[in-house]
Amino acid sequence: MGRLGGVATLTVSSVLSKRTPNRAQARMSKAKSAPPPGCTIDINDPQVQEAAIRIQASYRGHRSRKELREKGPPRVLQELKDVVLVEGSAAKLECRVSAFPDPFIVWSKDGKELKDGPKYRYVFEDPDVVALVVRDGELSDLGKYTVKIKNPFGETADSACIIVEVPAKISKGPDSVKVKKGSTVTLKAEISGEPAPDVGWLKDGEDIEEDDRVFYDIGDTATTLTIKNAQPSDAGKYEIFVENNLGVDQSFARVDIL
Incomplete structure (x- = not known):
């Protein structure tokens, strides 16, 4: 009887020791199962709810872009x-x-x-x-x-x-000339600019007043000053200037009447 009782007691004790963890083991198990600080999420937190909405919207946008790219011609x-x-x-x-x-x-x-x-x-x-x-x-x-x-x-x-x-520009100015009295004088300048520049001619610093004898033409890429029946009074310094909203340019030439 003593031997049997001892065996029975040993068996029950062994079973209990396997089924019931000691306090240290319980503390370890509890420590393992608990989440680290800061890792819990409160689904009622407004910031958490806002982040979830942004994630869902991003996914929907990605899905709609993918579906759009899979349908039809460009x-x-x-x-x-x-x-x-x-x-x-x-x-x-x-x-x-x-x-x-x-x-x-x-x-x-x-x-x-x-x-x-x-x-x-x-x-x-x-x-x-x-x-x-x-x-x-x-x-x-x-x-x-x-x-x-x-x-x-x-x-x-x-x-x-x-x-x-394109800033207003004179790509080639007029050449100075010497002509005999009564001759025709032609001064030509090559111009450019976009918007098309304003163009003006001056003599000795004064605007030239056009008439049938002295006049100038303005084209897309050039302007020409013509002086018919040149007189001694026509001698002097002639200036061509061009201007638009991007820039200004000018050039000079000398006319001598012999």
Whole structure:
């Protein structure tokens, strides 16, 4: 009986020791299960609710963009806009598009295709934006630019203008001349500017009053002063000036009557 009782007692004690953790073990278990400080989230906290709304909105936006890219031919979401290009600087035309698979892009100016290179640079800033950079601006860059966007499902196009602004300039001034009395004097200057510059002629610092004998013509790229039946009084210093909102230029010539 003693032996059996001892065995029974040992068995129950062993079972109890396996099933019932001691206080140290309980404290360790509790320590492991408790979250670290600052890791709890109160779903009633307004900041937590606002963050959750932002996450949901971001996901919906991502999903809607993905669905949009998977449907139909290319579309222009934000149109090209006219831009002003100042001589010597660069200008950029850009538009936002929707196209999937990635589209084939072609830029053209006044119907002529533009090749990607030092002068014209094709730019892809992100999957939805296509742009053209025009470098080293000059008056000849003025015109209508078109982007054609094409993928296997179709194509679309959009256009805008580059407006070039060039400071008023005299690229070649008039030459000084010596003529005989009664001859015809012609003074010519080559000019440029966009907007088209105002042009004026002066003699010895005074505005020239035109008549049938002394007058001047103004063209797109040149201006000419004509003096018919030149007289000694026509001798002097002649000045041509050009001006627009971007700049002023002038040049001089001497007329001698023999």
